[in-house]
Amino acid sequence: xxxxxxxxxxxxxxxxxxxxxxxxxxxxxxxxxxxxxxxxxxxxxxxxxxxxxxxxxxxxxxxxxxxxxxxxxxxxxxxxxxxxxxxxxxxxxxxxxxxxxxxxxxxxxxxxxxxxxxxxxxxxxxxxxxxxxxxxxxxxxxxxxxxxxxxxxxxxxxxxxxxxxxxxxxxxxxxxxxxxxxxxxxxxxxxxxxxxxxxxxxxxxxxxxxxxxxxxxxxxxxxxxxxxxxxxxxxxxxxxxxxxxxxxx
Amino acid sequence: xxxxxxxxxxxxxxxxxxxxxxxxxxxxxxxxxxxxxxxxxxxxxxxxxxxxxxxxxxxxxxxxxxxxxxxxxxxxxxxxxxxxxxxxxxxxxxxxxxxxxxxxxxxxxxxxxxxxxxxxxxxxxxxxxxxxxxxxxxxxxxxxxxxxxxxxxxxxxxxxxxxxxxxxxxxxxxxxxxxxxxxxxxxxxxxxxxxxxxxxxxxxxxxxxxxxxxxxxxxxxxxxxxxxxxx
Numbered sequence: 282x283x284x285x286x287x288x289x290x291x292x293x294x295x296x297x298x299x300x301x302x303x304x305x306x307x308x309x310x311x312x313x314x315x316x317x318x319x320x321x322x323x324x325x326x327x328x329x330x331x332x333x334x335x336x337x338x339x340x341x342x343x344x345x346x347x348x349x350x351x352x353x354x355x356x357x358x359x360x361x362x363x364x365x366x367x368x369x370x371x372x373x374x375x376x377x378x379x380x381x382x383x384x385x386x387x388x389x390x391x392x393x394x395x396x397x398x399x400x401x402x403x404x405x406x407x408x409x410x411x412x413x414x415x416x417x418x419x420x421x422x423x424x425x426x427x428x429x430x431x432x433x434x435x436x437x438x439x440x441x442x443x444x445x446x447x448x449x450x451x452x453x454x455x456x457x458x459x460x461x462x463x464x465x466x467x468x469x470x471x472x473x474x475x476x477x478x479x480x481x482x483x484x485x486x487x488x489x490x491x492x493x494x495x496x497x498x499x500x501x502x503x504x505x506x507x508x509x510x511x512x513x514x515x516x517x518x519x520x521x522x523x524x525x526x527x528x529x530x
Numbered sequence: 531x532x533x534x535x536x537x538x539x540x541x542x543x544x545x546x547x548x549x550x551x552x553x554x555x556x557x558x559x560x561x562x563x564x565x566x567x568x569x570x571x572x573x574x575x576x577x578x579x580x581x582x583x584x585x586x587x588x589x590x591x592x593x594x595x596x597x598x599x600x601x602x603x604x605x606x607x608x609x610x611x612x613x614x615x616x617x618x619x620x621x622x623x624x625x626x627x628x629x630x631x632x633x634x635x636x637x638x639x640x641x642x643x644x645x646x647x648x649x650x651x652x653x654x655x656x657x658x659x660x661x662x663x664x665x666x667x668x669x670x671x672x673x674x675x676x677x678x679x680x681x682x683x684x685x686x687x688x689x690x691x692x693x694x695x696x697x698x699x700x701x702x703x704x705x706x707x708x709x710x711x712x713x714x715x716x717x718x719x720x721x722x723x724x725x726x727x728x729x730x731x732x733x734x735x736x737x738x739x740x741x742x743x744x745x746x747x748x749x750x751x752x753x754x755x756x757x758x759x760x761x
Contacts, residue, residue, distance in 0.1 A: 340722050347724075409622055414705065416723045442622045442704030445722070453704065457603040458621035 302329040303506030306351055308342040309334050310358035310493065311448035312383060312420055312465035316526045317356065323522070324513045330506040338446035340417025346371060346498065353501025354510055356380065356493065358447070359419035363496035376497035380514045382529035383491035384466035385423045390455055390478040398481025401461065402433055410440045411453040411462030420447045423488040424463035430487045454478075467526040493528075534731050541708045542716040542732075549624070549712060550692040553631040557639040557688045558681070560632070565640045566669070569647035584637045591634065591697025598630050599702050622704035627712070630698040638687040646680020647673060683747060690743045693736065 309317045314336045321332035335342070339358045346352055346366065355372070357363050360379065366372040387398040395401055402410075413421030421443070428434045444450030447465050454462035469480050495514060501507030513519055535543075568580055586594060601608045602621045608629075609619045620626035650673060658668045674681070696714040703710035705719070713732055720729035 338722070340724075344722060344724055408618060409704070411704070414719070414722070416719070442706060445700065445705070445718075452599070453621075456599050456621075457605050457609075458599060458619060458702075459704075 302331070303504060303509075304331045304333065305353050305501065305504060305506040305510050307332060307334045307354045307356060307510065308346060308350070308352040309336050309356045310339045310342070311336050311418070311446040312358055312467055313356055313381070313493065314448060316381075316467060316522050316528070319522045320514070320519050323518055324510060327518075328506075328509055328513070330509055332510065336446075336448065338414065338418040340414075341446065351500060353498055353504050353507040354495065355498055356495045356514075357419075358383065358491065358493050359422075360492040360494040362419075363494040366496055366498065370499075372496040372498050373502050376511065377494050378511075378515065379492045380495045380519075381493045381523045383420065383423075383493055384485070384527055384529065385420060385427065385483040385488060385491070386464055386466040386469055386480045387461060387483060388451075388454055388464045388469045388475075388478060388480040389461045390457055391460065392477075392479050394460065395479040395481050398483065399431060401481075402428070402431060402437065405436060405440070407460040408440065409442050409453075409459035409461075410437055411442050411444060411450045411459035411464075413447045413450045413463070414443045414445055417445070418447055418450075419491055419493075420463065420465050421450070423483075423491055426488040427463070427483055467528055470527040472525055473527070534727060536728070538707060538711070539716060539728065539732060542711050542713045543735075545624075545708060545711065546693060546713040549627055549631060549695075550689045552628055553635060553692045554639070554685050554688045556628065556632050557635060558685060561636065561639040561684065561688075562643055562674075562681070565643035566647055566673070568640070568644045583640050586634050587637050591695075592701060594630070594634060595698045595701025598626075598633070598698065602626055602629070602702065621702050622706060622710060624709050626702055627699055627710055630702055631692045631695055634695055634698050635688045635691045638691045639684040642680045642684040642687065643677060646677035649680075650676045679750070682750065686743060686747050690740055694740065 307317070317334055317336075321334060324330065325332060335352070337345075339362050342352070342355065342357070343362050343366065346355060347369065355363060355366060363372065363377050367374050367377060387395060387402070389395050401407070412424040415421040415425045425434070428437050442453060442459055444453055447468065450462050451464045451468050453459040454464065463483075466480075466482060469475055469478070495511060497507060497511055564583070568576060568583070599621060600606050602612075602619055603609045604613060604619055609621075612618065612620055620629060654672050654676060655668050658672045663671065694714065695712070696718070699710065699712055699715055700718070703712070703715060705711050705715060711719075713736060717729050717732045717736070720726070720732065
């Protein structure tokens with residue numbers, strides 16, 4: 282009974298998008314949630330393809346991918362995990378590229394708390410410092426590098442609370458349960474302005490560059506929508522969104 | 531071969547046992563009077579309060595966790611209170627986990643005790659009253675002993691359910707060793723880091739432990755006749 286309707290719908294879709302509208306499943310690192318939503322919307326409008334995105338920490342997503350999760354494109358928060366996907370035979374070799382370079386920020390929901398972030402960290406004038414799980418989240422790893430560079434690893438250890446992804450870390454700070462936390466700059470800034478609270482953009486010299494690589498997974502090797510999305514990420518429109526959120530290229 | 535659990539795993543096990551025990555004790559102290567009230571009241575509040583107690587049975591732990599995180603934070607009602615009292619905020623602390631677990635395991639303790647009280651009926655208490663027992667006396671020397679099987683079931687279920695708590699702890703715990711990193715979270719950490727061997731040891735332990743607890747409970751249940759259930 283429903284078949285004629287389905288056929289009719291399918292015809293309509295193929296008429297409105299002569300380039301055969303497809304669907305692509307993307308695993309996206311949590312720090313890239315907001316820009317990805319913007320990019321996906323623009324991509325869907327421009328190409329007619331549908332984007333189904335799942336967000337989580339890079340390690341979390343990789344564990345899922347290595348166990349057969351049906352993702353076709355992987356946008357990680359580092360460059361080592363996509364490289365590993367490739368060497369583990371999970372990704373199409375040669376498809377890797379850096380779609381964004383992340384920046385780390387020390388952030389507080391309290392607008393008056395952070396003026397000099399390094400000074401605040403040294404003073405230890407807070408109960409809790411939230412970071413993302415360094416084992417699975419590259420921004421968490423970067424946070425530990427910063428504390429190490431400042432020689433504060435020992436001093437700050439008792440104050441650390443861990444979010445399972447940078448998204449949860451943000452939530453700990455946003456709810457005020459942790460006064461400060463290391464989050465992705467993209468989560469708290471728009472067009473070069475801090476959107477709420479106070480923040481310190483951590484100097485790039487204090488942590489290894491967060492090169493965020495994308496890779497085409499084997500499951501998406503024959504999906505033209507997946508290839509189109511990766512192309513789109515390299516394009517100007519995506520670049521504009523990406524830099525609006527405070528990433529480098 | 532030595533036990534493939536490292537000190538972090540053992541700390542997580544110890545913390546979990548501590549959390550489950552303390553939660554059970556707190557729940558018995560709060561839950562018993564509450565169950566008594568629910569079993570005997572004719573108040574219009576009985577329905578809403580009973581539903582409130584049962585909520586954690588159906589709510590996703592993330593909902594509970596989210597509201598606890600907000601409530602415990604400096605801007606939330608509980609957080610504001612604890613800060614006033616000079617306790618600081620309770621998120622990311624063992625105390626916070628106890629509060630979370632008490633909410634989370636509440637129905638598993640209150641409902642069996644309530645059922646037991648209801649099953650006793652009015653008769654034994656009325657008889658005790660005619661023999662001159664005060665209300666408090668009736669509660670402690672008649673109702674409580676008769677409700678014993680229900681209370682034991684409640685303790686075991688409360689303990690076992692808290693052992694398996696995950697979502698709430700993940701939301702309000704912050705994964706701190708020896709303070710909020712319980713076994714379920716540690717298993718999650720191992721899986722996330724793709725250390726499956728350690729994950730298996732801990733997960734297998736939880737599985738066996740939970741099975742044995744339920745098995746013992748079942749045995750007991752068959753051996754003990756619920757007093758008053760004969761009506």
